[in-house]
Amino acid sequence: MVTSLLAFKPLGRLISRFGRKPVLVVCMFGTIMAILPYAFMTRQTPDPGVTVCVNWLYQAVGGLLGFGQAVLIPQGTPVGAFMLGVLAATVSGVAWAGVGLSQQNFLLGFSDLRAGGRYVAAFAVITSLGGLMAGLAGGALTESLDFLQTRPLVLGPIVWNNWQISFLAASAFRLAAGFLAMRLPDEGSKSAGDLLRHVAGGLHRRTIGLLPGIGK
Secondary structure: OHHHHHHHHHHHHHHHHHOHHHHHHHHHHHHHHHHHHHHHOOOOOOOOOHHHHHHHHHHHHHHHHOOOOOOOOOOOOOHHHHHHHHHHHHHHHHHHHHHHHHHHHHHHHHOOOOOHHHHHHHHHHHHHHHHHHHHHHHHHHHHHOHHHHOOOEEEOOEEEOHHHHHHHHHHHHHHHHHHHHOOOOOOOOOOHHHHHHHHHHHHHHHHHHHOOOOOO
16 A cells, blocks of 8 residues: 555656556556565565574664564564565555556546446446456365365475465466557557656666766
């Protein structure tokens, strides 16, 4: 929710500059990037040294305050999985904010037509039915693969159960929706490539500007 609130204003500017379609397409694919980390979140997800670093710093500061042997993160805490979860939530907040704003702008565009009210109503009904069907299909999928809870798929350091498989299935449907979004008519809008180049260029300039001596 926090990343969505922070993303609304810049996303609105991107829609005004590039159009609603490229923002919708890019953010639809962004929702896939937001869900993929869940496919790798298990208790066996490697910890990139965060536990050791945090506990060392905590004990160093604690030594000055009289609790130098305290441990902030106990051993065995799935820190790697939590870090992937934070990444997924951050990307998800931005991506779904862009999808929502773009959809709203499409609806506002159709509302000018004679049948605009019927279109908005049909959109609401279809999306509600889609959400209902997705919940039922997802529940059936995870239930049918419940045996993976005791006999998971092991691919090197990755351990997958029925939850990870459901995340991958959701990614496949979102990918299909992203390609369908690319076919939406939006006269005057620019391409998704133009949008990505603009965002990448802006991030590059900001990054270089933060590095001492290089941004000058």
